[in-house]
Amino acid sequence: MKCKQCGGNLIIRDGVYLCESCGAKYSVTDYYEDIDTYICYIESDHAGRRTKDSIIAQDLYQKLEANKIKSFYSRISASDLTGELYEKACNAALFTAKTVIIIGTSKENFESLLNHYESLYTGKIVIPVFSEMDPYDIPKNISAIQALNYNKIGADIDLIKSILNALGRSQEADRLTANSKHTGKKCKKVVWSIIIVAVVMLVAGFLVFGTDLFFKQADEAPIDPQLMQYNEAVASMEEGEYAKAIELFYNLTGYKDSDRQLQILYERYAGYYKDDESGVTIHFQIFDGNTANIDITSVVDGKQIRITESSLCQAAKAEFDFNDSENNQGTVSIKLENEEIRLTIVTYSNSNSVSIGNIELVFPLAAKSDKPFATQIDKNTLLSFLQTYTTLSDLRRKGFELELDHSTMGNRGFDTYIIQNTDIILAALMDADTSDSFVFAISAPASIICPERVGKNNDVFLEDNVLYLPDLSIMDHFLSLSDDTADVRTIENDTMISFASTLSLDTAHDVAGGFTMDELKQYYFIEYQAMREYNNRYSLEFSGIETLEDTDSYRIVSVYDYQNNFPTENYKIDKRTFQMEEFVPEEYDPALEEGPNVWCPNCGLGFYTTGIGNDGLTCRECGCVWLPMCYLCNAQDAVSIKSADDGQFVCNKCGGAWNP
Numbered sequence: 001m002k003c004k005q006c007g008g009n010l011i012i013r014d015g016v017y018l019c020e021s022c023g024a025k026y027s028v029t030d031y032y033e034d035i036d037t038y039i040c041y042i043e044s045d046h047a048g049r050r051t052k053d054s055i056i057a058q059d060l061y062q063k064l065e066a067n068k069i070k071s072f073y074s075r076i077s078a079s080d081l082t083g084e085l086y087e088k089a090c091n092a093a094l095f096t097a098k099t100v101i102i103i104g105t106s107k108e109n110f111e112s113l114l115n116h117y118e119s120l121y122t123g124k125i126v127i128p129v130f131s132e133m134d135p136y137d138i139p140k141n142i143s144a145i146q147a148l149n150y151n152k153i154g155a156d157i158d159l160i161k162s163i164l165n166a167l168g169r170s171q172e173a174d175r176l177t178a179n180s181k182h183t184g185k186k187c188k189k190v191v192w193s194i195i196i197v198a199v200v201m202l203v204a205g206f207l208v209f210g211t212d213l214f215f216k217q218a219d220e221a222p223i224d225p226q227l228m229q230y231n232e233a234v235a236s237m238e239e240g241e242y243a244k245a246i247e248l249f250y251n252l253t254g255y256k257d258s259d260r261q262l263q264i265l266y267e268r269y270a271g272y273y274k275d276d277e278s279g280v281t282i283h284f285q286i287f288d289g290n291t292a293n294i295d296i297t298s299v300v301d302g303k304q305i306r307i308t309e310s311s312l313c314q315a316a317k318a319e320f321d322f323n324d325s326e327n328n329q330g331t332v333s334i335k336l337e338n339e340e341i342r343l344t345i346v347t348y349s350n351s352n353s354v355s356i357g358n359i360e361l362v363f364p365l366a367a368k369s370d371k372p373f374a375t376q377i378d379k380n381t382l383l384s385f386l387q388t389y390t391t392l393s394d395l396r397r398k399g400f401e402l403e404l405d406h407s408t409m410g411n412r413g414f415d416t417y418i419i420q421n422t423d424i425i426l427a428a429l430m431d432a433d434t435s436d437s438f439v440f441a442i443s444a445p446a447s448i449i450c451p452e453r454v455g456k457n458n459d460v461f462l463e464d465n466v467l468y469l470p471d472l473s474i475m476d477h478f479l480s481l482s483d484d485t486a487d488v489r490t491i492e493n494d495t496m497i498s499f500a501s502t503l504s505l506d507t508a509h510d511v512a513g514g515f516t517m518d519e520l521k522q523y524y525f526i527e528y529q530a531m532r533e534y535n536n537r538y539s540l541e542f543s544g545i546e547t548l549e550d551t552d553s554y555r556i557v558s559v560y561d562y563q564n565n566f567p568t569e570n571y572k573i574d575k576r577t578f579q580m581e582e583f584v585p586e587e588y589d590p591a592l593e594e595g596p597n598v599w600c601p602n603c604g605l606g607f608y609t610t611g612i613g614n615d616g617l618t619c620r621e622c623g624c625v626w627l628p629m630c631y632l633c634n635a636q637d638a639v640s641i642k643s644a645d646d647g648q649f650v651c652n653k654c655g656g657a658w659n660p
Contacts, residue, residue, distance in 0.1 A: 004031075007254045012080060028085050029092035036167055037064060037071045038097035040117060042109045044401070044420070050370035053103045056131060056150055060101065060159065062264055065257060067160050067176070069167070072097065076263060082393045083430075083437060091120075099125040099166050101159070103150075107137040114139055125166045127159065226255050233261070242268060242338050243316045250290075250315035266313075269336055271370055273363035280361060282343060284334065292318040294334065296345070298356045304378060305356050307332065307345075328355040340364045377422060379449055382442050383466065385426070386501040391436040392417065392428055402426070414440075414512070416474065423496070424448075427474050429511050440508040441500040443474040447493040458491050460524045465502040467520055474498040478505065479514035481523055484541060485532040525578040526555055530571040533580065534559040538566040551604050553622075556583050598628050601639045601652070614660040616642050616649065632656040 008021025017026040041057040061073035072093035104110035128147040164173035233248035252258035266286040283295040292313040311320035316336040330347035401420040428437035458470035471486035502517040549556040560568040572583040599606040602624035616625045630638035630651035640649035648657040
C-alpha cells in the first residue's frame with residue numbers, strides 16, 4: 001500500500017492507514033474511493049483450498065492493472081487487513097466501483113455471490129465471467145447480461161475493452177482493438193518493413209549529415225534508464241524469469257506500478273510448503289512490499305521445533321538470525337528462484353540436544369499449498385495462543401487460515417473462528433486498544449489436547465493455570481456460566497475440550513467483564529460438580545443449587561430439582577482438594593435440647609453433646625480436641641484447646657494451661 005501524496009509505505013495503526021514517510025492518514029473507506037472495477041469471487045472452497053475462481057481473478061486483476069484500470073482484488077488489495085477493517089475496505093471498494101466482475105466456475109459459486117452481494121450491484125455495470133461450466137447454469141438474475149467465457153481466446157481483451165468503454169475511455173479501447181489485430185504474418189511483414197525503411201534512412205542520413213546530427217538528437221532525447229529497466233522487468237516476467245523480474249522491480253520502487261508488480265510476483269511464492277523426506281514445513285508470505293513473514297517447523301525425535309520470524313526481504317532473498325522454540329541460535333536464508341524456493345538453515349549454537357541442525361532444501365512452487373498443514377498444530381501451539389496475548393492478525397501472519405463461524409456472531413459479545421481444515425475453534429474478543437480481536441479460549445479434540453485422558457471420565461480439570469472443560473461448549477462457559485452440565489461419560493479421541501488460561505481470562509475480564517480464573521474454579525469444582533452429580537443421578541438436564549455453609553476449608557451445598565420430582569441432595573466439597581461427599585445433617589433430638597450446642601474453634605463444625613468429660617470434645621471434621629471453658633479465668637466465651645505436646649488445655653482468653 002502506497003501513500004497517495006508521497007508514495008511512501010502505508011501501515012495500519014489505530015484503524016487507519018498511516019504513511020511512514022509523510023505521516024498522512026487515510027481512513028479505510030477513503031483509501032478505496034477511486035476504484036474502477038471490483039472483482040467479485042469465492043476465495044476458498046469448503047475444504048479451505050484456494051479456488052480456481054481466485055486464480056482467474058488474480059489473472060484478470062493483473063491484466064486490468066496493466067491497462068491502468070484501478071481494480072480491487074481482495075487477496076492483494078486488502079491483504080494487510082483483517083476482521084471489521086477488511087469488511088469496511090471491501091464494502092467501500094464495491095460501493096465506489098463503476099463496474100463489477102463476477103467470476104464463477106460453478107452454479108453454486110455464482111449463487112453464493114449473488115446471495116451475499118446482489119443488493120450492492122444496483123447501479124453498477126455487471127460483467128459475469130465463467131469458466132468450465134455451462135453458461136445456462138448462470139443464475140437468471142444475471143443470465144441476461146452478456147457473459148464472457150474465460151477459456152475463449154481473446155476473452156480478456158474483450159473484458160478490458162468493455163470496462164474501458166464503461167469508464168468513458170473509448171480511445172484506449174479503440175487502441176487496444178487496433179493493437180490486437182496486428183498479429184501473425186501481417187504483423188511480421190509490417191515489422192520487417194519498418195526495420196528495412198529505418199535502416200535505409202539511417203544509412204542515408206549518416207552519408208549526408210555525418211554523425212553530428214545523430215549525436216545531437218540523442219542529447220536532445222536521452223533514453224530513460226528507469227523505463228528501460230521497467231521494460232526489461234516486464235519482459236523477464238513474461239518470459240518466466242521471475243527472480244530477475246523481482247530484482248528489477250525491487251530497484252524501481254515508486255516508479256510506475258513497479259511496487260504493485262513486485263507484490264504480484266511475491267504472491268506467486270506465498271503459501272505453504274513441505275519436504276516429505278525431512279518433514280520440514282515452511283510458510284512464506286510478504287506484506288507491505290518487502291516484509292517477509294516466515295514460519296518454519298520440523299519434528300526432531302518426536303519434538304516440534306519452530307522458527308518464526310519477520311524479516312526485510314532484499315529483492316529475491318531474505319536472511320535473518322533466529323532463536324528457535326528450543327532456544328537454539330543460527331541463521332536462515334531464503335532465496336526465491338524462478339520455479340522454487342531455496343531454504344538454507346545453519347545452526348551454530350545448540351543450547352538443547354534437539355535442533356533442526358544444518359539443512360538446505362528446495363521447495364518447488366508446483367508443490368505449494370494454499371492451506372496450513374494441520375500437523376503443525378499441537379497442544380503447545382494452541383496453549384501458546386492463550387499464554388501470550390495473541391490476536392487474529394498474529395495468527396494470520398503465521399499462516400493460520402481462519403474462517404468466521406457466523407452461527408455464533410454476537411453471542412455473549414464475542415465471535416468464534418474455525419482454523420480451516422481442523423476441528424479447532426477459537427473464541428475471540430475485540431480489543432478497542434488494538435482494533436483487533438484476541439484469543440481468550442479454545443476448543444479442540446481430546447486427541448490433540450489430552451490424549452492421556454482418553455478412556456477416563458469427562459471431569460473438569462486444571463493443569464498449569466489452564467482450565468479444561470470436556471464436553472462443554474466454548475460459547476457459554478467462560479464469559480458467562482450456563483446451568484447445563486455435561487453428562488458423565490468417557491472421553492473419546494474426538495471429544496471436544498474447551499480451555500482457557502489465567503492470562504487469557506484476566507485479559508478478557510479487563511476487556512469485557514466475565515469471570516476470573518479463581519471465580520471459575522470455585523464454580524466448576526464446587527457448584528458445577530455438585531449439580532453434575534445430581535443431574536446424572538436423576539437423569540436431569542437442569543437443577544438448582546444453594547449454599548448451606550461456607551468456610552475457608554469447605555462448602556456445603558444443597559442441590560434440588562426445579563420440578564420437585566426428586567428429593568434434594570446435600571454435598572460437602574473440600575476447597576483445597578475439591579473432593580466431594582454426600583452430606584447428611586444430624587437429625588434434631590429433643591432429648592439433647594438441654595445439652596450444650598458446641599462449635600469447633602478450629603473449623604467451625606457444630607453439634608450437640610450431652611456431656612463434656614475430662615478428655616475434651618473431638619471434632620470429627622478436623623480432629624481438634626477442645627473444651628468450651630477455662631478453669632483459670634472462667635470467662636463465659638473462653639475456649640481451651642488441647643496441646644499435642646504435653647496434653648494440657650490452653651485458654652484462648654487468658655493463655656493459661658490447665659488440666660481438667
